[in-house]
Amino acid sequence: MISHAGTIPLILLLAAAPSAARANDSTYTDLDTDHCKTLSPEDAEGGGISLQCKGLKDYAVYFKEGDLRQSILYGPAGEAYIDGVFESFEPFNHTARKIEWRLGPDGKPTATIIRWFVENIDPATGEPSPKVEGQVLVVSKVAGEDGMGCVVGYVDALANPEPNVLARQIADTKADGFLCGTDKADFTGVRGPKAADHTHSFPQ
Template sequence: MKTFVHALPILLALPILLALPTAPAFANDSAYTDLDTDRCKTLEQEEEGASIVLECKGLKDQPVIYKEGDLRQAVLYGKVSKAYIDGTYETFGPFNYTGRRIEWRLDRKGTAFAAIQRWFISNSGAMEAGPAPADTGQVLVVSKVAGDDGKSCVVGYVDALANPDPNRLARDIADTLANGFRCGTDTPTFHGVRGPHAADPMRSFLTP
């Protein structure tokens, strides 16, 4: 009888324990850096500043490759191969410029696998200093950080003006799509609501 009396509470407790939700094995985290183009190494520059390619400080040992030409900017993240630096350009059709802050998405080991950065899109064609005009679009661009293959590319877009929590949506895109995204094969798309100021992307892949 003693054995039965002591065992009964344990047996009754088992359904309660089994009903508890299972905690996730891990949750991705974020780290932040600022893009400072005044402190970058010039990799390539055409005469009269028509276009330029810079290697800038990123997160830990992951650099940022900044490219600008014809008043349009593109950014690659991580240890990008020379073929991708030379042959890849993902930006927007209208004149545009990037924000300084970069959000890096980190896996459970602290390794960056995706980056999120804000683009400002000049729909009017006026690239003026100071407050952005009312028709300036803002798009969060989610990109894949280069791994061993040396490939970095855009994974998806979020209209930062048309969605109530664009940063969270961008993180979800990074966490679910970046690792399996095939640069040069898969096509990035807008996620969530796309408003009138989120211009069409412009993409060029000339890599082997």
């Protein structure tokens, strides 16, 4: 009688291989707003501006700023989304310069992660203060063939011990099936007092 005991480890190894191949990966780019194409000129009164910046390969980054608040859209977004989407936070805010792109099994970017700095108001002074500044990792869906991209989730980077791990989990599990303008993006993990309310504006 032939023993099959020796084949078990090989079978287990082969069974695990497809799972390993499906693991998502990350790559990084810099957000360089000094070298972008201007889509709409800066509004001297409100300080608003809309830019198309270099992203990952052919995937552009659309950066907006208005009233000292910023918004970012990624990938081949449709004109209605480029013009009409603005997702940010209620207090004044600004983003970091490093973008993490989450790649699918085919190597194409499916989501991004970027750190947002939220300039909360210090109750003692009535002004923004570094003492109460919030930091939030914002996870966004990269626009696909439908031209729709948007924020899919948030992680309070100050209240969670491994915020980047949580953000990658959101990117890998929620971005693909997330319906922009319909599904609601919210916080995952612990949300502390410095993680301000987020805002969303979509085209009609």
